Amino acid sequence: MATDSPTYTLTERTDLLGYVPYLLGFHPADSIVVLGLADRRICVAARTDLGRPRGVTVRQLSRLLAAAGRRRAAITSVMLVGYGPDPSAAQTTRDVADALDARGYHVREVLLHFGDRYRCLQCDDCTPPGGAPFDLSTTAAAAIATYEGLVAQPDRASVEQLVRPVGGLAAIAMTQAVDRAELRLTALLGDSAAALDQTDPDRPGTARQGEGTADERLVRAGTAAVDDALRIAAAGGRLDDDEAAWLTVLLLDLRCRDHAWQHSDAEPWQLDLWLDLTRRGEPALLAPMASLLAWCAWRSGQGVLAGAALRRALAADPAYSLAHLLTEALEQGVSPGSLGPWPAL
Template identity: 40%
Template sequence: MSFPDTKLTVRSPADLVAAVPYLLGFRPDDGSVVVIASRDRRIVFAARTDLPAPDAPASHLLDLTANLVPVVWQQQPITDLMLVGYGNAEHVDPALRTIGEAFTTSGMTARELLRVTGTRIFNLICDNLACCPAQGIPFDPVASLVAVQATAAGAVALPNRAAVAARFAPVQGAARDSMRDATREAVTRLKAVNAAGSNTVDEAGAQAVRDALRQHDSGKRLTDDEVAWLTLLLKRLSVRDLAVDLTQPHDQHVTFWADVTRHAEEPLVPAPATLLAVTAWRCGDGVLAVMAAERALQVDPAYGLAGLLLQALHAGLPPSLFEQAITADRTDPSAQ
């Protein structure tokens, strides 16, 4: 994820580390490694992955690098590559060096190998004690100039990855009971529409999608009955595909589909979760896109569009290939 309309001044390793949570959308946990690629002094790619456990076989780290290097190659041309690891020295330092060597072998040399332990940064490449003391460089992730710039620009860094998942986690309690009742009524309503023929269902679906997006854009939240009706109609692929076409790549529509996913009954989650993934991907939020696609596949492992998106995201493909992915899905008779 990058800042398409905002310039952040990164002059030092501390600035780079302070920028990471805003590039990802959340603060990495210990045991993470972040890869950042830039082109002509502009960050074009940032991704996080979990390091294998300290006691894991060496082959696990080699497998991780074998998957990571091709993903970064997809971002070429790049002019700078930086790695940031989080955790203690015994776990992170050997892993960073192994990953760095793998990139060097592939023709991409990491300019920075940084470890973040608590509120200190350790540079694994620099041996100049004047600028890279053995005790590390202290930094304040909240008070840094980069954090101030990012916050002023409206960027958000959630406390961890779990907080990203919470954006579309299922509602519970009374809210869930209300949605269950609304969905039962929507099923009865759909039976009556089905009796009038498939064209009538398509028309009802198109109207529901347009009305829902228009209502959200005007600042009005959908009622439980409206959400239930929408999620039921989104099971029809023609209605879901129309929703893909009508949804715009901006934060308001990310919020919209996250809210619909939260309220949808479990069997109806795949379509809105996939629409959330699509919208987040097009907005540059790869982390949310991956997690939303995974949520869709958790409910229905055979949901075609979610699987296609997840493959593209794991391969590091840019959102510019979105239309090709959609076209392939729509022309595949086995896709869902």
């Protein structure tokens, strides 16, 4: 993933090791992590499974480093960290480092992290043979990252669980709310006042339903629903089931989705909104919410969460274009900072 993290100086190896989980969003295990630097600044971090064939790993990491160099400043050096207690972890990490060096990347550091210890893989005397003791929680980097609001989940599976769907009574309640929302949408588009919920005339889509064409009413209702959702989320609130269902039904229209996209960025409350809706969404309606979650996560530098959201989006709709666009950005190592804010609307 590309990174636009807060700027501070990592002066010790332990600071580097303490910071990696916050760059990735989780604590890696059985992994190789490569950090690409432009001069002295980390501008890309990527992880791959330790057990993958070396050639596949090197090609993947090289593509990410090259893409980051094309889109940002050229990568001038790399650092690698292997994770795993298995003796083969050290040799695999060395092999990947040698292969990247052969491709022209200056390798500044190669470390192995195992348990509560680490050791250098470039020399035999700068760390003890059994490794130097290491407590991640006491590192300055971990303290600063926590202060900046960065979060490192216990493992990759924990990130995937963040986007898992709700179950039980909550899922049943949302299904019923979606049924009501679909009836409401049918009434809105058909301009049937009898089918609308007249007990709540302030709901978007019920007021002024007779104004304009069905298409105009749809866009107006979708815009209002998005604006209401963002206002509630910004104030620390949460959409009730009917509000959530109404919004998710309307977001199937790309114009309504794009209105939400243009008003979502890297604010934590925006990410919380789309995460909540992704978890509550009906499978057939999920692609827009999960893609908006991926957008906010990517803009926040949480590439792993963005990837998890995109997998849910594409499982719901394999052809969803926004999900494919964001997937390509992740795979190409596009930096979130390479895009400025949306133009003022």
